[in-house]
Amino acid sequence: MDYQLTTPLTREKVRQLRSGDTVRLTGVIYTARDAAHKRLVELVKEGKPLPFDVKDATIYYVGPTPAKPGQAIGSAGPTTSYRMDAYAPTLIALGETGMIGKGKRSDEVVAAMKEHGAVYFGAIGGAGALLSKCIKKAELVAYEDLGAEAIRRLEVEDFPVVVIIDSQGNNLYESGRKDYLSTCGE
Amino acid sequence: MREVEVSAVTAAVKRLCIEANCNLPGDVRRRIQDCRSAETWPVAQNVLDQIVENYEIAQAQQAPICQDTGMACVFLEVGQEVHFTGGALYDAVHEGVRQGYAEGYLRKSVVSDPLERKNTGDNTPAMIYCDLVPGDQVKITVAPKGFGSENMSQIKMLKPSDGLEGVKKFVLQVVEDAGPNPCPPIVIGVGIGGTFDKAALLAKKALMRPLDQPNADPFYRDLEAELLEKVNQKGIGPQGFGGRTTALGLNIEVMPTHIAGLPCAVNINCHVTRHQSAVL
Numbered sequence: 001m002d003y004q005l006t007t008p009l010t011r012e013k014v015r016q017l018r019s020g021d022t023v024r025l026t027g028v029i030y031t032a033r034d035a036a037h038k039r040l041v042e043l044v045k046e047g048k049p050l051p052f053d054v055k056d057a058t059i060y061y062v063g064p065t066p067a068k069p070g071q072a073i074g075s076a077g078p079t080t081s082y083r084m085d086a087y088a089p090t091l092i093a094l095g096e097t098g099m100i101g102k103g104k105r106s107d108e109v110v111a112a113m114k115e116h117g118a119v120y121f122g123a124i125g126g127a128g129a130l131l132s133k134c135i136k137k138a139e140l141v142a143y144e145d146l147g148a149e150a151i152r153r154l155e156v157e158d159f160p161v162v163v164i165i166d167s168q169g170n171n172l173y174e175s176g177r178k179d180y181l182s183t184c185g186e
Numbered sequence: 187m188r189e190v191e192v193s194a195v196t197a198a199v200k201r202l203c204i205e206a207n208c209n210l211p212g213d214v215r216r217r218i219q220d221c222r223s224a225e226t227w228p229v230a231q232n233v234l235d236q237i238v239e240n241y242e243i244a245q246a247q248q249a250p251i252c253q254d255t256g257m258a259c260v261f262l263e264v265g266q267e268v269h270f271t272g273g274a275l276y277d278a279v280h281e282g283v284r285q286g287y288a289e290g291y292l293r294k295s296v297v298s299d300p301l302e303r304k305n306t307g308d309n310t311p312a313m314i315y316c317d318l319v320p321g322d323q324v325k326i327t328v329a330p331k332g333f334g335s336e337n338m339s340q341i342k343m344l345k346p347s348d349g350l351e352g353v354k355k356f357v358l359q360v361v362e363d364a365g366p367n368p369c370p371p372i373v374i375g376v377g378i379g380g381t382f383d384k385a386a387l388l389a390k391k392a393l394m395r396p397l398d399q400p401n402a403d404p405f406y407r408d409l410e411a412e413l414l415e416k417v418n419q420k421g422i423g424p425q426g427f428g429g430r431t432t433a434l435g436l437n438i439e440v441m442p443t444h445i446a447g448l449p450c451a452v453n454i455n456c457h458v459t460r461h462q463s464a465v466l
Contacts, residue, residue: 035303062253063253063254063293063295064253064293065249065250065253065255065291065292065293066291066292066293067291068249068291074249074250074253074291074293075244075249075250075251075252075253076253077252077253077254079254079334080334080337080367080368082367102334102366102367102369102425103334103365103366103367103426104365104366104367122366122425122427124233124236124237124240124425125334125369125425125456126237126240126251126252126369126456126457126458127236127237127239127240127252128240128250128251128252128253128254129240129241129243129244129247129249129250129251129252130236130239130240130243132249133243146305147294147305147307148253148293148294148295149305160236162427172426172427173365173366173426173427175428176229176423176426176427176428176429177420177421177422177423177426177428178421178428179428180227180229180230180421180423180428180429180430181421181428183226183227184419184421
């Protein structure tokens with residue numbers, strides 16, 4: 001199925017999505033990589049407020065290149081998601097409903113997605129120049145000292161993603177490969 | 187002796203850092219297009235189309251192809267008749283990286299200490315590899331290396347009794363372990379022989395050999411073709427969504443080794459396999 005969805009992504013919206021669906025996302029998403037996730041989870045442990053509201057939020061695992069004059073953002077493709085696996089379940093429990101990255105996730109992350117209702121999207125890794133065209137605005141939210149790894153609020157239009165793992169735990173990395181190989185009979 | 191001012195090295199490294207990050211080499215483009223033509227799986231065709239569109243946008247706008255503009259791996263082949271003047275050679279290389287990553291709006295992705303993890307802010311230091319060669323020229327190759335794929339690389343000290351089958355098994359296992367993580371379609375560099383460290387260096391150098399230039403030794407040329415075919419029978423496909431095009435190419439480099447050993451290193455690169463060279 002092809003969907004056009006507007007953020008915030010409520011639990012109802014993400015629960016309808018199935019692994020393999022293509023989605024064009026419009027609205028606000030937040031950037032965070034390993035270093036920012038580490039700080040966010042430390043704040044949670046200390047009972048302190050987070051620099052943005054994670055309820056129904058989508059986090060994009062990206063560290064963009066610097067914007068040239070006149071650009072909203074530089075090249076901005078996804079980074080490998082497993083480095084966020086240690087932190088993602090905490091944020092999912094707090095209401096994060098969407099993650100955008102690339103690559104495999106841990107069983108713990110998938111269990112949290114199923115329990116709370118969250119979806120893992122893939123964007124095309126290595127297509128940073130193409131993806132940046134869908135990002136209309138970027139502003140700093142927190143952790144400027146982290147440079148490319150700071151948390152930014154992005155306004156996106158028709159940002160193209162694919163559902164890799166849905167809220168039932170179905171996984172495109174497994175089914176896509178199996179379906180392709182089933183067409184390759186000797 | 188021929189004198190080379192190190193400021194010329196700085197200028198060349200700066201230019202190559204920017205060019206390499208914005209322009210995909212012709213051999214990689216041609217291979218992506220060939221794989222697109224051979225690809226039968228619609229999802230994979232769509233991903234490859236977007237990969238082509240991405241590098242075309244990057245070239246037209248001189249924007250980085252990928253946001254991971256990498257650690258700057260700088261390979262120097264220095265003619266032994268060359269005398270550098272005006273400063274230290276390696277300082278000049280680092281300065282070129284500093285200037286290129288600033289002026290090219292490239293991402294600064296280097297931390298000063300692997301455990302403390304504070305960003306150096308200018309993408310230095312470069313990873314410098316220097317070979318002394320005959321002649322009076324200096325060849326500089328800048329190969330920005332992204333870490334999504336670097337992290338999926340492995341090395342194994344195989345036993346001599348593991349032999350050819352052991353090498354094949356290890357290479358295929360590394361690709362299987364990597365799965366969708368290193369942004370397939372990937373390029374695979376295999377280094378066999380030498381010592382622990384030399385095998386890894388061979389694997390990295392293998393990534394810089396053009397994809398349309400097979401190993402000169404017929405035995406290794408055939409092994410490259412056989413392993414690439416086996417990799418592309420795995421079905422991982424572009425981005426791991428399924429399909430034939432798991433790898434664009436596989437290059438093998440070998441060197442003599444010890445009677446007791448069979449080191450084998452596999453360095454993985456993504457479809458954004460970047461390298462640009464200049465000769466001073």
